[in-house]
Amino acid sequence: MSETALRTAAARTRELSLLMTRWPSVTGSPDEAAFSERLAAHLAATPYFQRHPDQLLTVDSHGEPLTRNVVALVRGKGRRTVVLAGHFDTVSIANYGTLAPLACDPEPLTQALLAELRSRPLNGAEAKALEDFESGDFIAGRGLLDMKSGLAAGIAVLERFAGRDAPEGNLLFVATPDEENRSRGMRSLRDALPEIARRFDLDIVGGINLDASSCERNGEEGRAVYLGSIGKFAPFAFVIGRPTHAGYPFNGTSAHRISAEIVRAMDTVPELSDEAFGERSPPPVCLEARDIRDGYDVTTPDRVWLSFNWLTHRRSASDIIGEFRAIVSGALQAALETQDAHAARYRGAAAASTDGLVLTYAELLERVEARGGAAALARLDALDRSLSGGTDPLKVSREIVSAAATEAGIEGPAVIVGFGSLHYPLVHLEHSDAGNMQAKLQRVMEDAAGRHGTSIKFKQIFAGISDMSFFGHRPEAREAGLLAANTPSAAVTDNAPEGLLAFPTVNIGPWGRDYHQKWERVHAPYTFEVLPDLVFEAARAWLGE
Known part of the structure; x- marks a missing residue:
């Protein structure tokens, strides 16, 4: 040497x-x-x-x-x-x-x-x-x-x-x-x-x-x-509620209540970390939680965007999307059952049963095509191209999912799940x-x-x-x-x-x-x-x- x-x-x-x-x-x-x-x-x-x-x-x-x-x-x-x-x-x-x-x-x-x-x-x-x-x-x-x-x-x-x-x-x-x-x-x-x-x-x-x-x-x-x-995944949950005036909270469904249940079920939950090679990955954390509106009013938000960072030592993409969808479905059901129970106690009546929907982004695109055909898909592609020069992938994804939900005519309560940024x-x-x-x-x-x-x-x-x-x-x-x-x-x-x-x-x-x-x-x-x-x-x- x-x-x-x-x-x-x-x-x-x-x-x-x-x-x-x-x-x-x-x-x-x-x-x-x-x-x-x-x-x-x-x-x-x-x-x-x-x-x-x-x-x-x-x-x-x-x-x-x-x-x-x-x-x-x-x-x-x-x-x-x-x-x-x-x-x-x-x-x-x-x-x-x-x-x-x-x-x-x-x-x-x-x-x-x-x-x-x-x-x-x-x-x-x-x-x-x-x-x-x-x-x-x-x-x-x-x-x-x-x-x-x-x-x-x-x-x-x-x-x-x-x-x-x-x-x-x-x-x-x-x-x-x-x-x-x-x-x-x-x-x-x-x-x-x-x-x-x-x-x-x-x-x-x-x-x-x-x-x-x-x-x-x-x-x-x-x-x-x-x-x-x-490994890194960035799963998102795009929550669609049923907006209502704040004075009549039980005439709609709160997108914030649904999003809060999803965050509670995901954020820093140790069971969602991976163990492999003798080491343990961190549990997922929520990186973004925001409602999709620009100004102030007293209507409950129609749409709320959530994005998570999920680091992995062994989970695959199919594992992540399947597990995330199951977690979101459970959180959606818990949020709707809670709000229905609150409404029943407030009104002194029997509890109603509100149904919700969870779709992957791929399934959402199928609904876009069924409703609007190739022209609707082309509009989404054009939107993607117009946004692709940005440095915030979560913002780009959020705007595309919002437009796709509108094209598909999705009514809440519903949640769209997918991946918001590059997978590592x-x-x-x-x-x-x-x-x-x-x-x-x-x-x-x-x-x-x-x-x-x-x-x-x-x-x-x-x-x-x-x-x-x-x-x-x-x-x-x-x-x-x-x-x-x-x-x-x-x-x-x-x-x-x-x-x-x-x-x-x-x-x-x-x-x-x-x-x-x-x-x-x-x-x-x-x-x-x-x-x-x-x-x-x-x-x-x-x-x-």
């Missing part, structure tokens, strides 16, 4: 991390589109790609605004190839307030945050941030942790590999936009990968995602190799043909930990949704069809083509604290020194060196 190679990779990782953080790239901004041009130009100026310019290319992303993936291949011997992947878009810099002009300049920002923290009383999170910055081990910057330092480690590994004499296998580095929104970058790269593999005669055997993790303690949980990434599939090394890769990684981790005097552990599931869900994953056709049929907007439907490549992936990235927040900071010693060494040796193990 060359100490010089380790020092060079560490210095290069730090240099590239700070450089790329100074290139702003907020999701959806012109800066995001410009970043890929800057990165491609930077790589093109390096010695290897000056000699092999045909092995550096860009791939257009899906949708608008147009952004591009950067793809860089370093060849060795044979066809076996490992892909190193990371995203370059970041969340907004707005939460830096008056320090926003420094948000993408790590070293001045770190000093400015130190000065601010030392100037006033602190809450717990701020006190921890001050302690970290004063230690000298942490550096701030929007996107430095999530995840330009991961990209930097990948480029340093690529350059170290290029400097070897006829290395075994090949490394393909990819930098993608739009992970923070709809993973348009990774999904477009995934779709293009079969042709890239054919063009360069590559056999892609594995992938390393370079995304960041967080640890609030001593870093033990952050120094990790993740064997999988969590659960992926795990166990589900792929990885052979004895975990055992090889274990040896790599132990050796790297010994060299650097630290610890590195396996973790089963990366808890934040990530591009890893689409990286080397080939969706099952039946599940993809069910999702597409019940997702109102085509813009948040993953229309995966046939012939995709499937290969095992893991996540090996930097660690730090408070990503997406004002105090976002990366742990420099691990990220700049250990990470590029760990990724390099993991790639070599996968390539069979």
